[in-house]
Amino acid sequence: MSSPVRLALGLWIVFAVVVWNVSFDRQVKVAGRAFVHEQLARHQRGLPVTTINAGLRPRIRAAAARSSAWSLVIAGVGVLATAWAARRTP
Numbered sequence: 001m002s003s004p005v006r007l008a009l010g011l012w013i014v015f016a017v018v019v020w021n022v023s024f025d026r027q028v029k030v031a032g033r034a035f036v037h038e039q040l041a042r043h044q045r046g047l048p049v050t051t052i053n054a055g056l057r058p059r060i061r062a063a064a065a066r067s068s069a070w071s072l073v074i075a076g077v078g079v080l081a082t083a084w085a086a087r088r089t090p
Helices: 003-044 057-088
Strands: none
Touching: 003 057
């Protein structure tokens, strides 16, 4: 494997990791805000609030799954595109 191919693969992997991080952070922020608003509404109605473990953990798990899916798609497309381009280069 040539040096430019390794560089391209490395950059695709770095891009996938950055996308995962940004996506996960954004989704965690949105999930946290939704959880807080839900708890405030429950408190104002006099209902018992749920624990962080019961209310936030499923949302965080879903955010991690969605972010991982996008990251895998990006990494897969990058590896396939790099392999295709490397074969076409004389």
